[in-house]
Amino acid sequence: MVPLWNIFLVFAKIGSFTIGGGYAMIPLIRDELVKRGWLSEEELPDIVALAQSAPGVLAVNMSIFAGYKMRGLKGSIAATLGSALPSFLIILLIAMLFTGYQDNPVVIRIFKGIRPVVVSLIAVPMINMARKGNKTWWAWMISFLVLFLVAFMNISPIYILLVLIVMALSFTLIKERRSRNV
Amino acid sequence: MSDPILFLQLFWVFFLIGLFTFGGGYAMLSLIQAQVVVSHPWLTESAFTDIVAISQMTPGPVGINCATYVGYEVIHQAGASHLVGIMGSLTATLAVMLPSFLIVLTIVRFYTKFKDNKIFEGVMSWLRPAVVGLIGAAALILMFKVDWNLQAVDISIVRDNFSDWISWILFAAAVIASLFFKIGPIPILIAGGILGLLIY
Numbered sequence: 574m575v576p577l578w579n580i581f582l583v584f585a586k587i588g589s590f591t592i593g594g595g596y597a598m599i600p601l602i603r604d605e606l607v608k609r610g611w612l613s614e615e616e617l618p619d620i621v622a623l624a625q626s627a628p629g630v631l632a633v634n635m636s637i638f639a640g641y642k643m644r645g646l647k648g649s650i651a652a653t654l655g656s657a658l659p660s661f662l663i664i665l666l667i668a669m670l671f672t673g674y675q676d677n678p679v680v681i682r683i684f685k686g687i688r689p690v691v692v693s694l695i696a697v698p699m700i701n702m703a704r705k706g707n708k709t710w711w712a713w714m715i716s717f718l719v720l721f722l723v724a725f726m727n728i729s730p731i732y733i734l735l736v737l738i739v740m741a742l743s744f745t746l747i748k749e750r751r752s753r754n755v
Numbered sequence: 756m757s758d759p760i761l762f763l764q765l766f767w768v769f770f771l772i773g774l775f776t777f778g779g780g781y782a783m784l785s786l787i788q789a790q791v792v793v794s795h796p797w798l799t800e801s802a803f804t805d806i807v808a809i810s811q812m813t814p815g816p817v818g819i820n821c822a823t824y825v826g827y828e829v830i831h832q833a834g835a836s837h838l839v840g841i842m843g844s845l846t847a848t849l850a851v852m853l854p855s856f857l858i859v860l861t862i863v864r865f866y867t868k869f870k871d872n873k874i875f876e877g878v879m880s881w882l883r884p885a886v887v888g889l890i891g892a893a894a895l896i897l898m899f900k901v902d903w904n905l906q907a908v909d910i911s912i913v914r915d916n917f918s919d920w921i922s923w924i925l926f927a928a929a930v931i932a933s934l935f936f937k938i939g940p941i942p943i944l945i946a947g948g949i950l951g952l953l954i955y
Contacts, residue, residue: 587939588814588815588816589815590814590815590832590940590941590944591814591816592814592816592944593811593817593894593897594816595816596890596893598816599890600940601940601941604939604941617776618882618883618886618887619866619879619882619883621889621890622879622883622885622886623862623863623866623882624859624860624864625886625889626834627772627843627855627858627859627862628774628775628777628854628855628858629773629774629776629818629851629854629855629858629859630776630783630816630818630819630851630852630855631771631818632816632818632819633814633816633818633819633852633855634855635808637855637856637859637860637863638863641859641864641867642863642867645904646860649856649859649863650851653852653856656815656816657815657819657823657848657852659814659815660815660819660823660848661815661816661819661823661844661848662865663813663820664809664810664813664815664820664824664827664844665841665844667809667813667824668824668827668828668831668840669827669837669840673861674809674812675805675808675809675812677951678907680812680952681955682952682954682955683948683949683951683952684812684948684951685918685922685955686947686948686950686951686952686954686955687944687947687948687951688916688917688922688948689916689917689922689923689925689926689927689929689947690895690925690929690946691916691944691947692894692897692898692916692917693926693929693930693933693943694929694940694943694944695890695893695894695897695935696888696890696891696894696930697934698951699890700934702886702887702890703882703884706883706884707884707887711884712812712880712883712884713884714782714882715881715885716884716885716887716888717888718888719884719885719887719888719889719892720887720888720889720891720892720895721888722890722892723841723888723889723896724896725894729777729782730777730889730892731777732777733837734882734885737881737882737885738878738881738882741877741878741880741882742874742877742878744874744877744881745874745877745878745899748877749873749874749877754800
């Protein structure tokens, strides 16, 4: 059993390096949790899918989900507080002490270097997931369709997931009933 | 001193924002703006624009950064001390996470219970490839200049991740380091920051 304090600390580390939106957290979860054996590689896409199906901040939803998988309710609280802690400390420090932080030339230069790197770190887990998970032409079709709808048609991911859930559910139920009748 | 009603309002507003954010932190920004700039006279447009810029330029998820900052500013602007402002941060951040907690915990309980169920597995076999597409879309969107034209007021927040050709080299180097040399994300991020500081 993973100690709660360790969950809290590892998520504080993940939160410190999640820069930008929730998708930037995926490579960190993979590196910190899967390599420690706290989560399995197969659970990662499930966590992203279900976290994105719920409202709220994606990073928080993934922390709740991953924490629960490790230690139940207490684990989810430890993970969420851990991932929010760095934000909390850094933002308060800036709010109280560093006015003009966003115009500071050193900060601007550092983030000019970090931003494109974040994009690569988001893209790489996708390649790994596709190589391991997409075994049928059907799976590839879903991947490309979703990519197209979100990136080019500007449709919110949650609507796409909800429609997919309904379609998959009907499809699976029909298939089940047929196999039972035969 | 500070008005307890303001804390209650702050809690309620951020609870609603957490409940109605679909699609992650960037979708949340426009909801926060609609509430704290338009519906309530808590922050000015320019103060909010600064907060959004800082939320993107600090470690941590954008949505949590923004909620923490807005919570502090709203209480502090109302004339309270730094310490009471921190309570504002706590209020906004916890309130924005609360709906997620209730909903995600229900989903994860369902997941652990039905994980080996045939029908559930059937549904997940559709959702897993969808995640590949979602992540690909997120990466693609981040490559282009995005104008987060927030609907409520005429503020546009332009996010430009690839400012010049050096950005593309850093991008390619990070892909190679991660994919072929299996270097972890944290050393890559630190290297990106140091290179940005040295090059620009």
